[in-house]
Amino acid sequence: MTKTFQGRVVTPGAAKAPALVSHGGFNTLASYQMALMFGDKQVKCGDQNNPDLYHKPMIGKALCLPETIGSTTGGMVLYCACALGKQPACMLFSKPIDSLAASGAILAANWTEAAMPVVDSLGEEFLAYVKDGMTVTVAEDGTVTVEG
Amino acid sequence: MILTKEQRAMLEGRQGETMAKVVKTLVMYGEAFGAERMVPVTSRCGHTVISFGIGVMRPVYQLYDQLLNANAVSRQPFSADPRPLDKHIPSSLLQDLVFKVMYSQQERYEEQLRKLGLMGEDAYTCACYLPEAGNTPERGEILSWAESSAVVYANSVLGARCNRNSGIIELMGSIAGFVPEFGLLTDDGRRADWIVEVRTSTLPDAQLLGSAVGMKVLEKVPFVRGLDRWLSRELNERTCAYLKDFGAACASNGSVGLYHIEGTTPEAADLGESIIRENAPVYVVDDEELQRVKDSYPCIWKDPDAVPKLCFMGCPHMTLGQLREWTDRVEESLRAAGNQKVLIPTVFTTAPAVKAEFEKTEDARRLKRTGVVLSTICPLMYMNNPLSKKMPVITSSNKLRTYSSARYYSDEEILAKITKEGK
Numbered sequence: 001m002t003k004t005f006q007g008r009v010v011t012p013g014a015a016k017a018p019a020l021v022s023h024g025g026f027n028t029l030a031s032y033q034m035a036l037m038f039g040d041k042q043v044k045c046g047d048q049n050n051p052d053l054y055h056k057p058m059i060g061k062a063l064c065l066p067e068t069i070g071s072t073t074g075g076m077v078l079y080c081a082c083a084l085g086k087q088p089a090c091m092l093f094s095k096p097i098d099s100l101a102a103s104g105a106i107l108a109a110n111w112t113e114a115a116m117p118v119v120d121s122l123g124e125e126f127l128a129y130v131k132d133g134m135t136v137t138v139a140e141d142g143t144v145t146v147e148g
Numbered sequence: 149m150i151l152t153k154e155q156r157a158m159l160e161g162r163q164g165e166t167m168a169k170v171v172k173t174l175v176m177y178g179e180a181f182g183a184e185r186m187v188p189v190t191s192r193c194g195h196t197v198i199s200f201g202i203g204v205m206r207p208v209y210q211l212y213d214q215l216l217n218a219n220a221v222s223r224q225p226f227s228a229d230p231r232p233l234d235k236h237i238p239s240s241l242l243q244d245l246v247f248k249v250m251y252s253q254q255e256r257y258e259e260q261l262r263k264l265g266l267m268g269e270d271a272y273t274c275a276c277y278l279p280e281a282g283n284t285p286e287r288g289e290i291l292s293w294a295e296s297s298a299v300v301y302a303n304s305v306l307g308a309r310c311n312r313n314s315g316i317i318e319l320m321g322s323i324a325g326f327v328p329e330f331g332l333l334t335d336d337g338r339r340a341d342w343i344v345e346v347r348t349s350t351l352p353d354a355q356l357l358g359s360a361v362g363m364k365v366l367e368k369v370p371f372v373r374g375l376d377r378w379l380s381r382e383l384n385e386r387t388c389a390y391l392k393d394f395g396a397a398c399a400s401n402g403s404v405g406l407y408h409i410e411g412t413t414p415e416a417a418d419l420g421e422s423i424i425r426e427n428a429p430v431y432v433v434d435d436e437e438l439q440r441v442k443d444s445y446p447c448i449w450k451d452p453d454a455v456p457k458l459c460f461m462g463c464p465h466m467t468l469g470q471l472r473e474w475t476d477r478v479e480e481s482l483r484a485a486g487n488q489k490v491l492i493p494t495v496f497t498t499a500p501a502v503k504a505e506f507e508k509t510e511d512a513r514r515l516k517r518t519g520v521v522l523s524t525i526c527p528l529m530y531m532n533n534p535l536s537k538k539m540p541v542i543t544s545s546n547k548l549r550t551y552s553s554a555r556y557y558s559d560e561e562i563l564a565k566i567t568k569e570g571k
Contacts, residue, residue: 010180030551033532036204037250048448069403071551072197072294075314076208083207098367098403099331102180103314110173111211 002147005126009142010097011109013117017089019134019146020061022052023127025069028077028100031058036080043086062136063088066127068101078104082114090138093120094127119144149178150185155326166218170320177317178328186326187333190290191308193267193283194226194322195276197294198315200529201232201253208316209253212260215323222265222322227276227283229295230465230497232529236521238458238493243535250533264319272524273499275392275465277301280501287414290333292321296403297396297464297547303406305383305391307414309333312367312405332405338415339369340408340424346374347434353558354390355546357433358397360441364431367403371424373410381411385469396464397546448553454540455571459490459562460527460554462497463545471498471506471522475515481567482518489519491570492542500524528552 027047034046035058042057068074078101081087091105097120105118119142126144130136134148151159159175161168178186198208215221232251239247258266267282274295276283285291287307293299294313302308311331313321321327331337342365346352361370379387391409398404408416408423415423461474474496482488496515498506503524506512515522527545530536531552541554542565549556557565565571 011176034534037202039204049446071400072296072299072312073315076198076205076316079211079316080205080207083210084204097180099177099181099312100314102177103317106173106176106180107314107316110169110176112207 002145003129005122005144005146007092007119007122007142007144010102010118010120011105011116012140013090013115013138014140015062015090015115015117015138017060017062017136019064019130019132019136020053020056020058020088021127021130021132022050022063022065024050024052025067026050026053026063026065027070028068028074028104029071032077032081036084036086043081058088059086061088062090062092062138064092064127064130064136066094067098072100074100075103075107079107079111082108082116083112085114087114087116090117090119092122092126092136092138092144094122094124096121149175149183149328151175152186155186158324164218166214166220170220170323173317173320174324174326174328178330181328181330183328183330185329187290187329188326189224189292189321191285192224194222194224194291194318195283195293195295195298196226196228196315196319199229199231199272199526201251201255201257203250203252206253209257209260211316212264216260216263220323221263222319223325224322225265225267226322227267227271227273227281228261229272229274230524230526230529231272232526234523234525236523237495237525237530238521246533246535265322270500273465274298274526275467275499277306278467278499278502280468280505281499282501290327292318292327294318296399300395300399300405300407301392303332304395304408304413305388312403338406340371341365341368341428342370343424343428343430344370344372345430345432346372347432348438349435351378352433352438353544354393355397355544356438356442356558358394359401359546360433360438361407361431362398362400362402362404363441365402365404367405369406369408370404371408371410371416371428375409376411379412383412385467387412389467389470392464392467400547400550445549445556447555449540449555450538451540456492456540456542456565458539458541459492459494459566460497460541460543460545460548461494461562463527463543463548465502466496466498468502468505471496471502471515472511475511477563478518478520478567479514481563485568487567490566491568492566493521494519494566495521495523495527497523497525497527
């Protein structure tokens with residue numbers, strides 16, 4: 001079964017990847033800190049307070065989330081993840097993007113070679129529908145297709 | 149976004165490719181939030197949240213080299229968050245080794261900050277707005293700051309205007325000299341979305357009240373009623389210190405960038421309830437609600453009954469008044485318990501300039517005699533490694549609790565633990 005959602009493009013690009021879904025706020029610093037520090041190739045999520053993602057590999061996944069939370073270093077951390085090639089395939093927000101995630105995505109788009117399309121405002125239905133492992137395709141115009 | 153002729157020229161590369169990328173970054177940042185124009189940064193100083201030279205963050209230092217090579221430096225002096233290291237803090241040999249490896253880029257990064265426009269060697273504090281620290285913005289000034297606790301204080305208590313920017317973006321605003329106008333920079337973005345009614349039986353712990361409010365309103369703007377039963381409506385030292393801790397908890401347990409306190413903070417005092425949006429929901433905070441919030445904090449220590457090995461006070465950094473007050477409290481409580489020194493290694497943290505001021509007084513010698521260590525370190529950075537994470541550390545900072553394995557206790561509980569109980 002396939003379902004399509006329309007969002008707003010924050011940073012452009014196309015991607016196709018398996019979904020990884022966080023229903024709670026994604027704490028960027030807590031999620032990436034240990035993986036970056038210890039060179040974890042799978043970039044497993046280190047946020048103990050996020051039962052959806054804790055210990056799951058994040059690299060190359062279509063990260064589906066409501067918003068990011070936590071430290072104002074969040075944008076910098078996301079930028080570093082992208083610069084080090086440890087980023088998700090794309091970030092898909094059900095809500096309008098927050099200032100920290102936007103900063104990270106925009107810094108990555110302008111100052112790194114990483115490809116990480118970011119789409120926001122996909123709606124609550126998107127996050128209710130998409131499940132871990134479903135195939136997610138992001139088009140340049142912010143259309144997100146979920147299969148599985 | 150409509151840009152001025154000068155801003156357009158910068159975007160098109162008149163001041164070089166690197167400056168063009170800085171401006172493009174700020175334009176995209178603004179467009180993500182519907183900003184229609186850029187506004188000049190009008191504060192005397194900036195503030196950056198990035199104060200640490202962690203090896204793994206080398207892309208940041210490479211980016212800053214790129215900025216420096218293009219002479220794209222800050223147009224204003226700026227302060228920075230606290231340093232991550234202090235040899236006076238109790239630590240094991242293994243921890244010292246980990247810190248050395250982990251912060252291998254510290255010297256390189258501090259040199260970059262100096263070249264980019266750091267105010268001075270004592271400019272490392274999260275509470276840069278304290279009078280002694282020399283970076284206190286005026287009401288209405290536009291800031292390009294990051295550090296959630298500083299931003300929420302500047303917006304709320306000082307009436308300055310700043311969004312919750314990320315690290316790196318804040319520096320780019322100071323380099324360009326302008327920032328996109330959206331959110332907390334606009335009159336509409338500063339209106340209150342929530343009403344908070346404080347109905348507790350005594351003055352609540354600032355850090356616990358802030359936590360409750362932050363968790364409830366998330367990124368929205370609260371208007372708080374009822375604190376004037378215990379706190380002066382005048383923005384005096386005591387009220388400002390309370391609001392510093394309240395705001396830091398609001399900002400870290402939620403993502404509050406601005407709050408209004410009825411009759412006290414500048415916009416609430418001037419505009420009254422007209423600043424509250426129509427049909428704003430009401431959150432009642434009473435003793436039971438605060439207990440519920442406190443009981444909801446998970447203890448992530450491996451052994452929940454472990455004896456604390458360290459106590460941190462001062463996240464965000466303590467004010468001069470707080471240092472004096474806590475010196476009295478620790479001394480009196482030790483005396484009452486028949487003890488000479490604190491029973492748990494305890495560190496109070498404050499801004500370098502506040503520490504220097506405090507050390508001119510007899511109070512500093514009294515505090516030292518209690519065994520409390522006074523430092524300018526960032527407790528969060530100290531906790532930010534696998535070894536420290538395994539340590540049973542206690543704190544009355546709800547920010548430190550949120551971002552580390554430190555366990556939260558109220559001020560009264562902390563006082564009892566470090567002076568009487570030792571566990």
